[in-house]
Amino acid sequence: MLSKSAAKKFFLIGTVLCSGCFVVLTIDTIQRVPHQTRSENITPEVIHGKDLWDHNNCMGCHTIMGEGAYYAPELTKVYTRRGEPFIRAMLKDPQAMFPGQRKMQKYNFTEEEIDALVAFLKWIGEVDLNGFPAKPDLAPVNPEPVSAAELAHPAIYDQVCVACHSLKGKGGAVGPALDGVGNRFEQNYFVSWLKDPVAVKADSKMPKLPLTDEQILELANFLSQLK
Ligand code: HEC
Ligand code: HEC
Known part of the structure; x- marks a missing residue:
């Protein structure tokens, strides 16, 4: 059983140590941010794309970095998954890509706005997220030898x-x-x-x-x- 003064000391030393760790780790994180986000690639076009992303409430249906709504596909890595032509076609007219089963509304974006959104999705896809989102671990249903x-x-x-x-x-x-x-x-x-x-x-x-x-x-x- 600790005496009253020993308990006080234990509390104070513990608090100082933990606060110290917290400050050091916070500074470490802040220092890593520019490198992990490739901040040198944040051009005015990327920022414009982010504004369009926010103003058009894409997050009302989609997630980026896991944040947003779970109605529509996760878009953090959509640039590599779908490629530029698919994204452009989708932003121009989703109905063309999903005939008769469109669930995403059509926006009347200009070419310049589409460029900006594509630039934003490209940038976000290149952010180092320590492996997020994980690749789905899907077992092949019918493993077949892949032909040339x-x-x-x-x-x-x-x-x-x-x-x-x-x-x-x-x-x-x-x-x-x-x-x-x-x-x-x-x-x-x-x-x-x-x-x-x-x-x-x-x-x-x-x-x-x-x-x-x-x-x-x-x-x-x-x-x-x-x-
Ligand atoms: C009303 C909900 C909704 C909103 C708002 C929305 N989307 Fe979508 N989006 C979807 C759905 C659902 C899909 C899947 C395809 C489909 O069924 O139309 C999709 C598909 C996509 C795809 C293709 C993803 C893939 O993996 O195939 C991209 C890119 C995309 N949306 C970008 C955007 C952007 C950028 C915005 C904002 C400007 C936006 N979406 C706003 C519902 C939405
Ligand atoms: C949004 C859906 C969609 C996408 C994406 C798409 N196609 Fe098609 N494609 C169609 C449809 C629908 C037809 C039938 C067109 C018609 O005759 O009206 C077609 C027809 C074709 C034909 C003619 C086939 C035939 O037997 O007459 C070729 C070749 C073709 N597509 C290649 C491609 C290639 C390569 C890509 C990728 C770059 C692609 N398509 C992407 C929907 C699509």
């Missing part, structure tokens, strides 16, 4: 096209399955199709996606090999 053709998907295919198209039964069902599509069309057709589906087929239900010429060429090469 499957390994060769361009990254952009897995970010964007897979949302609507399937290959070997895997992927979305908004558009037709792309198995064997290389037997039906030529490389040049794929290039014009991907540039602007509506220009090729006036009533096309595939949206015009903001792809770069390089991405279009890579995809057209890939599609022509699907035989």
Whole structure:
């Protein structure tokens, strides 16, 4: 049993030690912030994107860094998960990406505002979050050997096209399955199709996606090999 004065000492020393630790750790955290957030990348455009994020209440449905509402997908790493063309298409017209099942409203953003939101999502995706969000630990339902053709998907295919198209039964069902599509069309057709589906087929239900010429060429090469 401690005497009264020993208890007092114990309390005082304990309090000073713990407060000391608290101050040191706080200073340490504050010093790490600029490096972990890559603060040198916070351009005026990123700040504008953050303002748009706040003013349009994206957090009313989405989370970033786990904060927000749980109605819509977590967006911290959306820049790498979905890629720029998907995000741009989504911000322009969600209905085009999710025909008939749109749950996100359409905003009337200008190109410049979309650039800013994309810059903001890119920056936030590069923040060092000590491993958050964790990669989902999903056990494969039907582990199959991955064939060489499957390994060769361009990254952009897995970010964007897979949302609507399937290959070997895997992927979305908004558009037709792309198995064997290389037997039906030529490389040049794929290039014009991907540039602007509506220009090729006036009533096309595939949206015009903001792809770069390089991405279009890579995809057209890939599609022509699907035989
Ligand atoms: C009313 C709720 C709501 C609001 C507000 C909202 N979203 Fe969404 N968002 C969704 C839903 C739901 C999806 C999933 C696709 C769907 O069903 O439309 C989505 C999908 C997305 C995606 C694609 C994510 C993925 O992983 O496929 C992006 C990017 C996105 N939203 C950005 C934004 C931004 C930026 C804002 C603010 C300007 C915003 N959203 C506001 C509901 C919302
Ligand atoms: C939002 C959904 C959606 C996305 C995303 C999408 N497509 Fe499509 N795609 C469609 C639909 C719907 C069609 C059928 C168009 C029609 O005939 O009206 C189609 C048709 C096609 C066709 C013609 C297939 C055929 O048999 O006629 C090709 C090739 C194609 N898409 C490639 C792609 C590639 C590559 C990507 C990724 C960059 C992509 N699509 C992204 C919905 C989508």
